[in-house]
Every structure is written in structure tokens, then in C-alpha cells.
Amino acid sequence: QLQLVESGGGLVQPGGSLRLSCAASGFTLDSYAIGWFRQAPGKEREGVSCISSSGGRTNYADSVKGRFTVSRDNAKNTVYLQMNSLKPEDTAVYYCAADGSGIGTIVADTTYDYWGQGTQVTVSS
Numbered sequence: 001q002l003q004l005v006e007s008g009g010g011l012v013q014p015g016g017s018l019r020l021s022c023a024a025s026g027f028t029l030d031s032y033a034i035g036w037f038r039q040a041p042g043k044e045r046e047g048v049s050c051i052s053s054s055g056g057r058t059n060y061a062d063s064v065k066g067r068f069t070v071s072r073d074n075a076k077n078t079v080y081l082q083m084n085s086l087k088p089e090d091t092a093v094y095y096c097a098a099d100g101s102g103i104g105t106i107v108a109d110t111t112y113d114y115w116g117q118g119t120q121v122t123v124s125s
Contacts, residue, residue, distance in 0.1 A: 002026040006096050009119030020081040022096030030074040033104025036081045038092035047106025059106055086123045093118040
């Protein structure tokens, strides 16, 4: 069974940090680009960040540039999203997704083949 599982979400105060993990089971991630998306209540899902299969190319939404960092450890079959200086507007369910083209994009979610179940991130004092 091919699965992506996110973890690391939770409740954090504004200005705090969280690190999300996206682990794969049933397949290896090294040939997949990974995208991170989020969806806040009442809003459409939006792309946050992506990383190519080699890790050599990353991309970020303007709203998170300079605060979020995506990385991958193919040996551990895991991709990470380090989130610093969190703001209340970062509150959302965060999803990771795998794109078999190896390229990745944050402007569309239709190229992604597999999705995780999501992890809740709440930024509040």
C-alpha cells in the first residue's frame, strides 16, 4: 500500500517553530518531487513549497519565503518542512504530496500522484 504520512503538526505560539515530516511507505521517494500544500478553513488549498527529486531545486510561496525551509533525506525516505517565525495566518492543515515527474510545483496540485492525510498546524497565543 502506497502511503504518505505527515507528522509534526501542533499548537504553537506566534513566532514559534515547527518541523513537519512527510514519510513514505510502500514506495521510495527518491524519484519523486514533494510538494507541501495547506488549506485553512473556508479557503482553497494553496501551495507552500516544493522540492525536486534530487533536492537541487526548491520553491516557496511568497508568504513563507525566508521563514520556511524544505529539505529531504532520501536515505530516510522522508521530506521535511521547517517552519520558523510562524504567524496566525499560517494556521491550516498541511499536506505533502508526491509528484512522479520529479520536478514539483506549487502553482498546481494536479500533477501530484499521492497525498498524505494532512497534519493540523495552529498558530495562536
